[in-house]
Amino acid sequence: MMVWGLLLFSMVGLTVQLAQLQLEEGPELLAMAREQQKIYSVSRAARRPVIDSQGNVVAVDRMVYTLFVHPSMFNQPLPEVASQLSSLVEIEPTALLEQFGQQETGIRVAGNLSEETAKRIRGLQLDGIDLLPAQQRLYPHQELLAQVVGYIDYDGTAQAGLEYSYQDQLLYEEPDQTPGLAGLPPVVAKDDQSLQLTIDSRLQRVAQRNLASTLAQHRAKRGTVLVMDSASGEILAMAVSPTYDPNRYYDADVEQFKNWAVSDLYEPGSTFKPINIAIALEAGVINPDDQLYDEGRIPYEGWTIQNSDFSVSGGHGTISITDVLRYSSNVGMVHIMEGMDREAYYSALEALGLGQETGVDLPAETAGQLKDRSEFVSKGIEAATTAFGQGFSLTPMQMLQLQATLANGGKLVTPHVVRGLVNQAGELTWQPQRPAPKQVFDPSVSQQVLEMMEAVVKDGTGKPAQISGYRIAGKTGTAQKANEFGQYGNQRITSFVSIVPVDDPRYVVLAVIDEPQGDNAYGSTVAAPLVKSVIESLLVFERVPPQGS
Amino acid sequence: MxxxxxxxxxxxxxxxxxxxxxxxxxxxxxxxxxxxxxxxxxxxxxxxxxxxxxxxxxxxxxxxLPTQPRLPLWLKVLGGLQQGATVGTGCLVAAALATYSWTVYIDSAVTRTSRQLDRLESQAQQMTSANEALKQSIAEQAESPAAKLQDFKTSDTIFLTPEPSREPVEPSPVSPLATVEMPHPLGY
Structure with missing residues (x-):
């Protein structure tokens, strides 16, 4: 009876306890259990890699570790731990000992430790050591593509470049935060897709290196070299200086983060003359065989317009339209555009997209600036200065887009640096939607202008860009820069644009060098040799054989 | 009786x-x-x-002879139920054991496989990083003036026009008799 009573009592007691645990404390305990089961882990990759047109990885996620130590939990003497860790974290043992003395727990010793280093530290089997994993974006090619790709900051936020403008495509989908099977952390739904660029990092490297040496040689402030496939609008190279190492973005100046090829405006100068000639030809104001008189210097509505070589060679006399480009005659251009109704001229400029953005897939693009229609139409000087590429401004990227119309038969294509998302087999799985190319010039007009530009390289100001065996079209540009008071000062911005090969025009190369120093700083002396060096490599990479071979 | x-x-x-x-x-x-x-x-x-x-x-x-009294139906049904319940209990115990061991196995298998996946991902990441770092290092070495390497030049390049692709030729079957027998071994 006693035993029965004891058993019964125990059973009642257990039942009451069970009911209390289940009903009263149940939810609380469940939450505690879930908390314990949850494994806080950092996913190995949050973003898809970025690859260039050749499949080279230019941005990829990796794991890095931060080492924390808790000296109160060490199972070995402090000097022993310090000496073991010293070589792995590359800190002197004495400095480590000093750190260990600061507090008892939670001392941050080193960050950005590689997976391999973390593995070795774990291999030491020390107590009181914590390795906290974190994701980091690695840019193996350092500053090579920084202005295009951008960077991810310490918090994992995209801050510039494609990382910013394509973050929706780059980010893997967020995982569900509830614990998965067997209490394992949720797995990010990764796929094998990468964001592929149109840029060829081999050509980019050539362009970036030659740009840097040109800037150094002429002590210039900044510069850019852009290469475009005019058929599609694909940018094959985009060298921008100044640049920075996105792996060490925190060491860079704010100014260095700016991709000025898309964010800053400049007055194009003479490189815009071929576009004006195309506008005039398209409007039927001139014929390719027309002749005009170049006085060398003319008064215009109270201003004086003169050629850059007036002090040396005076007026050129009666010259052809081709000669206007060959000698880069400002006066000749003014005479050509005088024949065009200013209203129609302004409309043509607008139709080319001046004053608007190009739609390039890079962030922080600035729209070009064009005077008001009323001001342009009412003041003849506005149209006259626009005729030789001054008085309005655009980005180097827009200049490239406009020159591409001469190479692709008159189509205004949208410049872009991203091909799309590709899988492991290189097949496109997603492609950005871009507006269809707009026909702005007749193909015959662009061909005529192209042949005039060929004369510039053959025996005009563009001679330094000649490459034996190839027909190359080009145009130099040397524009005075407006200073902070809105007046033209002594500083220049030199440029050269080239279209190759003339037989089958396809590639457009533009170099813009801002504020080169020295008396001999012109488009022909600074930018043209740079463009030539890039074209040499471009023709090899794109397998364009010389003519007659 | x-x-x-x-x-x-x-x-x-x-x-x-x-x-x-x-x-x-x-x-x-x-x-x-x-x-x-x-x-x-x-x-x-x-x-x-x-x-x-x-x-x-x-x-x-x-x-x-006095024999066992005839069992009433309800007792027989109960007896049958007891036997059935015994078999059922045995099956349930077996199923419970199997389910328990299965959950334990799945648990360890998932843990093991996810560790392996993690390791492989880590290796893939390290390989990619190392490969690209190597390319960068080679490029830097090639760009240094000491390497005395030059950029590509069209004048130093041979452009070969690729032949138009030809129809694949079906290999004609070779009879074993057609193979030439060497009079003595070669290479000695």
């Missing part, structure tokens, strides 16, 4: 039937004490004679 015939204890057949196990037989056997059998031995036969008649009478009567 079971009937039993009282056997003659003197005959060997009767002895065999007496020795037959069974509750009713044993009960009957107790009715004839062992001493009685012993008395039937030849030495004592004379003293046993007066009881022979009663034995003969016993021979002729058929008595019904």
């Amino acid at each position: 079971v009937y039993a015939v009282k056997p003659d204890p003197q005959t060997p057949a009767a002895r065999r039937s007496i020795s037959t196990p069974g509750p009713s037989a044993r009960m009957r056997q107790t009715a004839v004490p062992r001493t009685a059998r012993r008395r039937n031995s030849p030495a004592e036969r004379s003293t046993a004679r007066p009881s022979e008649r009663s034995i003969a009478r016993l021979h002729s009567t058929v008595t019904s």
Whole structure:
């Protein structure tokens, strides 16, 4: 009876306890259990890699570790731990000992430790050591593509470049935060897709290196070299200086983060003359065989317009339209555009997209600036200065887009640096939607202008860009820069644009060098040799054989 | 109803039937004490004679043996239920054990596989990083003036026009007799 009573009592007691645990404390305990089961882990990759047109990885996620130590939990003497860790974290043992003395727990010793280093530290089997994993974006090619790709900051936020403008495509989908099977952390739904660029990092490297040496040689402030496939609008190279190492973005100046090829405006100068000639030809104001008189210097509505070589060679006399480009005659251009109704001229400029953005897939693009229609139409000087590429401004990227119309038969294509998302087999799985190319010039007009530009390289100001065996079209540009008071000062911005090969025009190369120093700083002396060096490599990479071979 | 015939204890057949196990037989056997059998031995036969008649009478009567009472239906059903429940319990215990071991196995298998996945991902990341770092390092070395390397130049490049692709040629089957036999081994 006693035993029965004891058993019964125990059973009642257990039942009451069970009911209390289940009903009263149940939810609380469940939450505690879930908390314990949850494994806080950092996913190995949050973003898809970025690859260039050749499949080279230019941005990829990796794991890095931060080492924390808790000296109160060490199972070995402090000097022993310090000496073991010293070589792995590359800190002197004495400095480590000093750190260990600061507090008892939670001392941050080193960050950005590689997976391999973390593995070795774990291999030491020390107590009181914590390795906290974190994701980091690695840019193996350092500053090579920084202005295009951008960077991810310490918090994992995209801050510039494609990382910013394509973050929706780059980010893997967020995982569900509830614990998965067997209490394992949720797995990010990764796929094998990468964001592929149109840029060829081999050509980019050539362009970036030659740009840097040109800037150094002429002590210039900044510069850019852009290469475009005019058929599609694909940018094959985009060298921008100044640049920075996105792996060490925190060491860079704010100014260095700016991709000025898309964010800053400049007055194009003479490189815009071929576009004006195309506008005039398209409007039927001139014929390719027309002749005009170049006085060398003319008064215009109270201003004086003169050629850059007036002090040396005076007026050129009666010259052809081709000669206007060959000698880069400002006066000749003014005479050509005088024949065009200013209203129609302004409309043509607008139709080319001046004053608007190009739609390039890079962030922080600035729209070009064009005077008001009323001001342009009412003041003849506005149209006259626009005729030789001054008085309005655009980005180097827009200049490239406009020159591409001469190479692709008159189509205004949208410049872009991203091909799309590709899988492991290189097949496109997603492609950005871009507006269809707009026909702005007749193909015959662009061909005529192209042949005039060929004369510039053959025996005009563009001679330094000649490459034996190839027909190359080009145009130099040397524009005075407006200073902070809105007046033209002594500083220049030199440029050269080239279209190759003339037989089958396809590639457009533009170099813009801002504020080169020295008396001999012109488009022909600074930018043209740079463009030539890039074209040499471009023709090899794109397998364009010389003519007659 | 079971009937039993009282056997003659003197005959060997009767002895065999007496020795037959069974509750009713044993009960009957107790009715004839062992001493009685012993008395039937030849030495004592004379003293046993007066009881022979009663034995003969016993021979002729058929008595019904008390047997187990017939089970009621509800008890039978309960019995069946018990047997079924025993088998069911056995199956359930087996299933529970199998399920438990399966969950333990799945747990460890998922943990093991996810560790392997993690390791492989880590290796893939390290390989990619190392590969690109190597490319960068080679490019830096090539760009250094000490390397004395030059950029590509069209004048230093040979451009070959690729031949138009030809139809694939089906290889004609070669008979084993057509292979040339070497007169002596080569390479010695």
